[in-house]
Amino acid sequence: MTDIVFIALSLFAIAGAVAMLVNKKPLNSALGLLITMLSIAGLFALLSASFLFMVQIIVYAGAIMTLILFILMFLNIKDEELPDEPKKYMFIGLGAALMIPLNVLILKAVSKLPNADLSIVEGDFGDIKPVGITLYNNWLVSFELISILLLVALVGSIVLAKRRKPKEKRGEQ
Amino acid sequence: MISLSSYAFVSMILFSIGVIGVIARRNVFIIYMSIELMLNGITLFLVTFARYHFNLDAQVITVLVIAIAAAEAAIFLSVIILLYRSKKSLDTDIFTTLTQGENS
Numbered sequence: 001m002t003d004i005v006f007i008a009l010s011l012f013a014i015a016g017a018v019a020m021l022v023n024k025k026p027l028n029s030a031l032g033l034l035i036t037m038l039s040i041a042g043l044f045a046l047l048s049a050s051f052l053f054m055v056q057i058i059v060y061a062g063a064i065m066t067l068i069l070f071i072l073m074f075l076n077i078k079d080e081e082l083p084d085e086p087k088k089y090m091f092i093g094l095g096a097a098l099m100i101p102l103n104v105l106i107l108k109a110v111s112k113l114p115n116a117d118l119s120i121v122e123g124d125f126g127d128i129k130p131v132g133i134t135l136y137n138n139w140l141v142s143f144e145l146i147s148i149l150l151l152v153a154l155v156g157s158i159v160l161a162k163r164r165k166p167k168e169k170r171g172e173q
Numbered sequence: 174m175i176s177l178s179s180y181a182f183v184s185m186i187l188f189s190i191g192v193i194g195v196i197a198r199r200n201v202f203i204i205y206m207s208i209e210l211m212l213n214g215i216t217l218f219l220v221t222f223a224r225y226h227f228n229l230d231a232q233v234i235t236v237l238v239i240a241i242a243a244a245e246a247a248i249f250l251s252v253i254i255l256l257y258r259s260k261k262s263l264d265t266d267i268f269t270t271l272t273q274g275e276n277s
Contacts, residue, residue, distance in 0.1 A: 002175060003174065003175060006175050006179070010179075010183040013183060013187060014183070014186055014187070014190075017186075017187055017190040017191075017210055018190065020190075020194070020203070020206055020207075020210065021190055021193060021194050021197075021198070021203075021207075026200060026202040026203065026263075029202070029203055029206055030202075030206065033206045033209065033210065036187070036210065036213065037213060040187075040213050040216075040217055043180075043183070043217060043220075044217075044220055046175075047180075047220050047221060047223075047224040048224060049220050049223065049224070049232055049235075051232070051236075052216075052220060052232055052235055052236070055236060055239055056239070059239050059242075059243060060209075060213070060239065060242070063243065064209070064242065064243060064246045067246055067247075067250060068202075068205075068206070068246070068250070071250045071253065071254065072202065074254075075253075075254070075257055077263065081261065081262055081263060082200060082263060083199040083200055083262070083263060083264035083265075083266070085198065085199055085200075088197060088198065091196060091197035091198075092193055092197045094196070094197070095189075095192060095193035095196040095197050096189070096193055098192075098196070099189040099192055099193065102185075102189075103185045103186075103189060106181065106185055107178060107181060107182065107185065110177055110178050110181040111177075111178050113177055113225075115176055115177070116177065116225055118175055118176070118177065118180070118221070118224055118225065119175070121224075125224075125227065125229075126223075126224075126229070126232060130229055131229055131232050131233060131236070134229040134230060134232075134233050135233045135236065138230065138233070139230075139233050139234075139237070142237055143237070146237055146240045146241065149240075149241065149244050150240065150243070150244050152244075153243075153244035153245075153247045153248050154247065156247075156248055156251075157247040157248055157250075157251040160248070160251040160252060160254075160255055161251040161254050161255065
């Protein structure tokens with residue numbers, strides 16, 4: 001049963017990623033990426049990481065995908081403004097050939113590891129409370145740095161995206 | 174039989190598709206979504222190893238990576254709005270300048 005769920009979720013994830021890669025319109029690509037993120041959330045649940053399952057759905061599939069779709073619809077992109085990519089499939093094949101050695105290397109390295117049962121465990125492994133205790137015990141400095149980073153990103157995106165009135169006046173003079 | 178290698182295979186495929194998207198496509202949005210895909214593949218690998226070693230540190234790192242991805246989304250999308258307003262295009266070949274020129 002778990003095998004079938006794993007195979008279905010991984011097929012969905014890879015199919016969504018390929019759809020994101022080959023689609024010309026950004027909106028269709030964003031929907032493919034949404035399928036991939038939801039499938040990865042399911043894989044997290046299979047790995048008994050229930051907190052990350054919720055975080056993946058809420059933050060990635062909820063917030064970030066909503067932001068991407070909102071920006072796409074806000075820009076109102078016409079078809080003629082998209083770049084035409086005549087050699088797209090040639091570059092995709094070239095990139096795939098470039099990535100094969102790295103994949104073979106990592107798969108060989110992983111297959112050397114001792115095999116273990118990766119099924120869902122009983123108990124509270126990966127629940128909110130143990131993850132939170134680990135976060136605030138061992139990773140407190142990283143947590144504070146992340147909060148500063150989020151504040152900087154907030155201020156920076158507001159400064160970047162607002163219209164610049166004084167510069168246009170300077171151009172008129 | 175689900176082993177470590179099958180999870181590694183899926184996450185490597187996702188990461189590779191992300192790298193190929195950054196290499197092959199010229200649309201800025203697709204490049205951004207490919208970067209998100211690379212982050213997703215690596216977090217899947219991290220969570221697999223968290224389950225393999227029964228250690229929660231990798232899951233905490235995954236939470237931090239998701240927070241970084243949210244900050245990156247805010248910055249990247251506002252930069253895309255700026256570039257699209259000044260050039261009226263999404264093609265990366267046009268975006269060759271970082272300065273605010275007078276005629277841009």
